Amino acid sequence: MKRLILFLFSMLFFTGNSFAYLGFWWGYTFTRNVSGISGNGSFVVVGINAKCYYESEVNRGMYEVCDGNASVYFFRNGEILWSKEMLGDFILSISYHNTTIALAVQENSTGYVYLIRNDGKILWKKECPWVNNVFVMRRYVIAGDSRGYVYLFNREGRLLWKLKLGDRLFVNGEYMITGSSSNGTVYFIRLIDDNTKMLWEYQTNYVYKVLIGGNSSLVVSFDTYQELYFKKNASILLFSRNGTLFWKRKFRSLVDVEISNNGKYIGVITPSELYFLNMNGKLLWSKNIKDIADVSLFDKSLIVATKRGKIYVFNESGKRDLAFETGKTIRHTIYVDNHVIASGNGFYVFKALSYEPSTLMILAPYGEIHLNGTYIADAPNNITLVPGRYEVRVTRDGCINHVENISLGSGEVKIVKIKGIGYLNVFSNVSNAEVYVNGTSVGIVPLLQYELPEGKYYIEVVAKGYKNYTQEVLVASCEHEVINATLYPLFSKNSEPKIDNTSNVPEMESSISNNLLFLVPLLVVVILIIILMHKR
Numbered sequence: 001m002k003r004l005i006l007f008l009f010s011m012l013f014f015t016g017n018s019f020a021y022l023g024f025w026w027g028y029t030f031t032r033n034v035s036g037i038s039g040n041g042s043f044v045v046v047g048i049n050a051k052c053y054y055e056s057e058v059n060r061g062m063y064e065v066c067d068g069n070a071s072v073y074f075f076r077n078g079e080i081l082w083s084k085e086m087l088g089d090f091i092l093s094i095s096y097h098n099t100t101i102a103l104a105v106q107e108n109s110t111g112y113v114y115l116i117r118n119d120g121k122i123l124w125k126k127e128c129p130w131v132n133n134v135f136v137m138r139r140y141v142i143a144g145d146s147r148g149y150v151y152l153f154n155r156e157g158r159l160l161w162k163l164k165l166g167d168r169l170f171v172n173g174e175y176m177i178t179g180s181s182s183n184g185t186v187y188f189i190r191l192i193d194d195n196t197k198m199l200w201e202y203q204t205n206y207v208y209k210v211l212i213g214g215n216s217s218l219v220v221s222f223d224t225y226q227e228l229y230f231k232k233n234a235s236i237l238l239f240s241r242n243g244t245l246f247w248k249r250k251f252r253s254l255v256d257v258e259i260s261n262n263g264k265y266i267g268v269i270t271p272s273e274l275y276f277l278n279m280n281g282k283l284l285w286s287k288n289i290k291d292i293a294d295v296s297l298f299d300k301s302l303i304v305a306t307k308r309g310k311i312y313v314f315n316e317s318g319k320r321d322l323a324f325e326t327g328k329t330i331r332h333t334i335y336v337d338n339h340v341i342a343s344g345n346g347f348y349v350f351k352a353l354s355y356e357p358s359t360l361m362i363l364a365p366y367g368e369i370h371l372n373g374t375y376i377a378d379a380p381n382n383i384t385l386v387p388g389r390y391e392v393r394v395t396r397d398g399c400i401n402h403v404e405n406i407s408l409g410s411g412e413v414k415i416v417k418i419k420g421i422g423y424l425n426v427f428s429n430v431s432n433a434e435v436y437v438n439g440t441s442v443g444i445v446p447l448l449q450y451e452l453p454e455g456k457y458y459i460e461v462v463a464k465g466y467k468n469y470t471q472e473v474l475v476a477s478c479e480h481e482v483i484n485a486t487l488y489p490l491f492s493k494n495s496e497p498k499i500d501n502t503s504n505v506p507e508m509e510s511s512i513s514n515n516l517l518f519l520v521p522l523l524v525v526v527i528l529i530i531i532l533m534h535k536r
Helices: 224-231 502-535
Strands: 010-013 018-028 033-038 042-049 052-057 060-065 071-076 081-082 091-096 100-107 110-117 123-128 131-136 140-145 151-152 159-164 169-170 175-179 185-192 194-204 205-214 216-222 232-239 245-253 256-259 267-269 275-280 282-286 292-298 301-306 312-313 318-323 330-336 339-344 345-354 360-372 375-386 390-396 399-406 413-417 421-428 434-438 440-444 446-454 455-462 467-474 480-485
Touching: 018 042, 033 330, 033 339, 042 091, 042 345, 071 091, 071 100, 071 318, 100 131, 100 140, 110 131, 110 140, 110 151, 131 169, 140 169, 151 318, 151 455, 169 205, 175 205, 175 216, 175 455, 185 205, 194 232, 205 256, 216 256, 224 232, 232 267, 232 446, 256 292, 256 339, 267 292, 275 301, 292 339, 301 339, 312 330, 375 390, 399 413, 421 455, 421 467, 440 446, 455 480, 467 480, 467 502
Parallel strands: 033 091, 091 131, 292 330, 360 413, 421 480
Antiparallel strands: 010 018, 010 318, 018 345, 033 042, 042 071, 052 060, 071 081, 091 100, 100 110, 110 123, 131 140, 140 151, 151 159, 169 175, 175 185, 185 194, 205 216, 216 232, 232 245, 256 267, 267 275, 275 282, 292 301, 301 312, 312 318, 330 339, 339 345, 360 375, 360 390, 390 399, 421 446, 434 440, 434 455, 455 467
């Protein structure tokens, strides 16, 4: 795991006639994918599945084996308060309400429902075979299983009733909607004391999903059971609180559907398009976005998370206000209590702000931006933060390692310019020769991978009894600059200027010839004088 981050990346979104900031408030990074998440923004519960792999035997064929280390982590404003490990194989559902957490856990071939207090104490654990959904409320815990049974527990863990209502379940306050993927029956129920009151019933085809938003209820069904799993020929139905069918629309293919918290808007994801509808079924706008992982809606805004980790905010007219890139894969988003939580290889908590945040502009070559020890995104980038103190680190494969502690006030904009690091390597034919960079001694040869901020430098290699070697180099970010310095001894032939004497040869030859012409007659005269004196 990586250390926690606390920062805010802002995006604009519209609420009514005014606007506010939707910001990334805090998050956490895991080494495994998040399987379930719930919370209210300040408190977040995260589930992580066990590690599983497949084995093969002659008699059994291929089967899955898990290590049983499904885990749950409880956070408060970015700090881990407690964790529970070795709970089973899969965390299938998590629900948080005020001071308690409910879990649906699969362990081996059965399932369990947990109720845990927010201080980490397990209040009770009940066996519910094939449980796949759980909701916790002020007075009750409601669980559903894949066989279509719905269980109602009180807060003390006593089972109040068990009814076969359908394997699709959603609970919103005192209202509950169920649907069956096998017979297509939809029930809308109100919880009164410890009993249920059936408000309405509807018969459709094979139910895939049921939701409640505001005073509206949404049902997604498919014409055949096979199409349910291939998500072909889907029908979306919107009902009023009393069961009146507002409208029904068909889609040739479907990825997912979500309804806003007020029930007035619906987001529909298909393999190639994103549709935004109002409660009357009118198409307000559509976008061609093919790698959508999930959507969340709140008020008039639509949050879109892509598989590549990008998060877009669209308003009612379809205008994209801003995009945030997490740097991690996103698989799921939820909206709770004015917060949007996106999860994947970790999770990101977005919060609506009414005050002006601070802005950090990081101007750097390509590198990873870390805030308070955790990777956020790639540089260069602009990040909007909650006013406060932060440790900013930008790294790139060891060649960029800039660390700076900053303090930001409300509305303050700070620019951080970062130079990359390059490497200087100096070799010489003289051992222990000293290397100077811009006049400062930095070591002796061989000088290996000496770090320098990118830029121009004056390099000098010096050894006693040898002429100095000088060279100007340009050090680039993340690059290695190599200098091979050959030093020559003082007063050596190699160190003295070479004299070209070939130009004197004709002159010397001419001088010798002239001297010979003068000496020959003189020699003859001398010989004659010697002979005459000898005769006398």
